[in-house]
Amino acid sequence: MDKLQQSIYTLLFFFLSFAGLYFAAAFLIPVALAAVFAMLFIRLCNWFENKGLSRTLSSLLCMLIFIAAIALIVTLLSWQLSGLAENMDAMKQRVVNLLTNLQNWLHEQVGITMRQQKELVKQQSEGAGSGAGSMLANFAGSIMGIMVNTILVLVYMFLFLANRSHIKKFILKLVPVDEKNTAANIVHQAGKVAQQYLSGLGAMIVMLWIMYGIGFSISGIESAIFFAVLCGILEIIPFIGNLTGTSITVLAAIAQGGDSKMIIGVVVTYALVQFIQTYILEPLVVGEQVNINPLFTILVIVLGEMVWGIAGMILAIPLLGIVKIICDHVPELQPYGFLIGTEKQRGKKTGVIDKIKGLFNKKP
Template sequence: MDKLQRSIYVLLFFFLSFAGLYFSAEFLIPVALAAVFSMLFIRLCNWLEQHRIKRGLASLICILLFVSAIGLIVFLLSWQLSGLAENLDAMKERLTSLLSNLQNWLKEQVGISAVQQKKIVEEQSKGAGGGAGSMLASFAGGIMGILVNTVLVLVYMFLFLLYRSHIKKFILKLVPGGEKTEADHVVHKAGKVAQQYLSGLAAMIAVLWVMYGIGFSLVGVESAIFFAVLCGILEIIPFVGNLTGTSITVLAVLAQGGDSKMLIGVLVTYMLVQFIQTYILEPLIVGEQVNINPLFTILVIVLGEMVWGIAGMILAIPLLGIVKIICDHVPELQAYGFLIGPEKKSIKKTGVIDKIKGLFS
């Protein structure tokens, strides 16, 4: 009975925690993003401090590098977007033609006339929020919110890096004296997991940029670098990002007037890149730093989207990896850590990836 009661309390704790995360999302999302991203720069910050650079300046250098990386991505996207803007009129004509063909197909197959289709679209537009003015105001508000949250994330990152030792000492003061060594190990391991996952993900995205860029260029997609960078960036969102990026590329090819060969080429590029990513890049670059089984990987991504939207999907895997480490080191929660983790295999791996890893070990 005691075990059942304890399990109920734990489940109630998780339920109340997720409810709190949902209602305080506006405050917690920038804090969580900054905390996870700052873990990516801890090693670099330590290296700078070892070379007699003060912690404040080292933290500032890390933030500037982060901003520079984001600026480079934005520059690549805007540079290629300007090329797309030159062909905007032709793309509009192509989209108009496609919509006209779709209307004719609906009229012939479903029996919905063009007038009825237009009426349905107008009713949906009215129900969605009332005209172009409200849509413009909503868009402007969204852009302003993104800018404010970006500044907050950068400020929080700088402060997390600057006061990381102070925060770590606070965590250690929360545990009894005999467990401080174990708690220190847990804190170090949790930070290392998030750091390795994010650095591996960044390296994999860079490789995907190259592969998508080569593939889309060979197929003949206009502004191939733009769509390659877009598909790579969307890999930040597991499972959903790669499908979204490829769908946008396919729609752009249709708007550009691409033929069936170009569409097939884009899909073949996507499948080939996904094969290389799944069986080579992820095991070799990302590896198993976040030791979570596929079931809970999908569940936590869906739950993250429900609680925090896109930010929740991005943060879901590294945060669950940290939670698993905590569960593995707390006796009362080890069962949950076992449930989240992958099934142990007694067969020793001798695959190609393990041999390649052995060369670099």
């Protein structure tokens, strides 16, 4: 009965935690993003400190490197987008031709006349026009909110890096003396998981840029680098990002007047890159730092989107990896850590990467 009561209390704790995360999203999202990014730069910050720099200066340099990396990506996208804008008139004309062909098809197959179609479009336009002012205000508010949150993330990130020892000491003061070593180990492993996962994800995205860029260039897509970078960045959002990026590229190919060969080339590139990513890059580059089974990977992504939107989808996997580490080290929560994780089969090497490693690990 005690175990049942304890399980009920644990589930109630998780339920109240998710409710708190949902209602405090506006405050917690910048804090969580900054904390995860700060974990990514802890190793680099330590390297700067070992070279004789102060912790404040090291944290500032890490933040400047982070800003420079984002600025480089934005500059690359803007440069490619400017080249794409030069052909915008031709693309608009092709889209108009596609819409005209669609209207003709509706008239021939469904029986909706051109006049009826124009009236439907006019009604929709009038309905949309009535709310155009509110839409513009909402858009301006969203842009302002993004700018404010970006500044907050940068400030929080700097403060987390500069005060990380103070925060760690605070966490250790919360636990009894005989459990300080366990708590210190949890903090160390949690930071290590976030570092390895995010650094591996960053390296994998760069490789995806190269592969998508080669594939889209061979397919004949205009501004192939732009769509390659876009598809790679969208990989940050698991499952949904790659489909979204490829769908945008296919639509761009159609708008550019591409024939079936171009569209097939984009689809083949997507399939080939996904195969390489799933069976080679993820096990080799990202590895098993976040040891979560596929069921809970999907569940936490869906839950993250419901609680925090796109930011929740990005943070879901590394945060669940940290939660799993905590569960694995707390006896009362170990069943939940076992449920979230994967059951390792010792002695069996079935993956492609395991077989490749086995070739190099064979003793003469």
